[in-house]
Amino acid sequence: MREFLIIGHKALTSGNFSLNDMPGSAGRMDILCRCTSAALFLSHDMRRDVQVHLLLLGEPDxxxxxxxxxxxxxxxxxDERSSGSLIKKxxxxxxxxxxxxxTPGVWVRRGGLAMLLDEFVEKRCKIVYLREDGEDIRNIAGTFNDAVFIMGDHNGVTKEEEEIISNVGATVVIVGPISLLSEHCVTLINNELxxxxxxx
Ligand SMILES: C[S@@+](CC[C@H](N)C(=O)[O-])C[C@H]1O[C@@H](n2cnc3c(N)ncnc32)[C@H](O)[C@@H]1O
Incomplete structure (x- = not known):
């Protein structure tokens, strides 16, 4: 199983947002939507062995x-509006x-980063943290059979979150030599694997 976890620090936590303003009043929900599409879509098909976890940390809940x-x-x-509309629901x-x-294939609950990571540890999933100073994914991607890839939004990952990620023994990797958009990292990981x- 290939899994992705994307942290949306400002992403709204109520469905009360407009699909016309996902980058603005929905708290950069557009990033989460694009990561979801990048993780799941193939040309004319869907990756059935992929799960995407969106951690939404914005207001009001x-x-x-x-x-x-x-x-x-x-x-x-x-398209972004399609994933946005399933998130809204x-x-x-x-x-x-x-x-x-x-909706079919979309699940929701209350929970935070530490809880989610504990669950990955419990199911023996390798935890991989994407950061611009990690080890080259090409050197170690062969070891990522059952893995979750964690990345931040446009603001990256906070120090507190990094501590939680490091406490579960995450491997830190880069997908390339320059800082990229989160959704492009997702595409590159899929491609490497x-x-x-x-x-x-
Ligand atoms: C747009 S970047 C965040 C940039 C932000 N200014 C920072 O310093 O964290 C979004 C996320 O993509 C991931 N990322 C971007 N480029 C990367 C790279 N070359 N290798 C690994 N991860 C990368 C990181 O997880 C980062 O949190």
Missing amino acids: PQKIIRFDGESLRYLYP ALDKEVGEQEIRS DRIIISE
């Missing part, structure tokens, strides 16, 4: 997790810590 499950996902199209749900299904699978 910080710390919600939306999970897109490639295997059971329906009604998602590659998920955020309209009343939630607690128990995950509930919003695809190349390994295809050459095997």
Whole structure:
């Protein structure tokens, strides 16, 4: 299983936002939407072995997790408004810590980074943190069979979050020599792992 975790520090946590203003009043929800598409879409197909976890930390109800499950996902199209609309529906749900299904393949619950990372550790998932000073992914991508790739939004990752990530023994990797948009990192990770699978 290939998993992605993207942290949206300002991403709104209620469905009360306009699909016309996702970069503005929705707190850079556009980044989360593009990462979701980059993680899941192939040309005319979907990656069924991918899960995307969006950690939304904005107002009015910080710390919600939306999970897109490639295997059971329906009604998602590659454009930003499509993922935005599924996120909106998920955020309209009343939630607690128990995950509930919003639409086919989209799940939502309340929760934070530490809790989520503990779950990855429990299921023995390799934890990989994308940061511009890590080890080259090309040197170690072969070891990433069941892995979760963590990245920040336009503001990166806070010191406190980095501490939580480092406490679970994350491997720090770069996907290239310069700082890229989060969604481009997702595409490059998929590509690196695809190349390994295809050459095997
Ligand atoms: C737009 S960047 C954030 C830039 C922000 N100014 C910073 O210093 O963290 C968004 C995220 O993409 C990831 N990222 C960007 N370029 C990368 C690279 N070349 N290698 C690994 N991760 C990268 C990091 O996880 C970063 O948090």
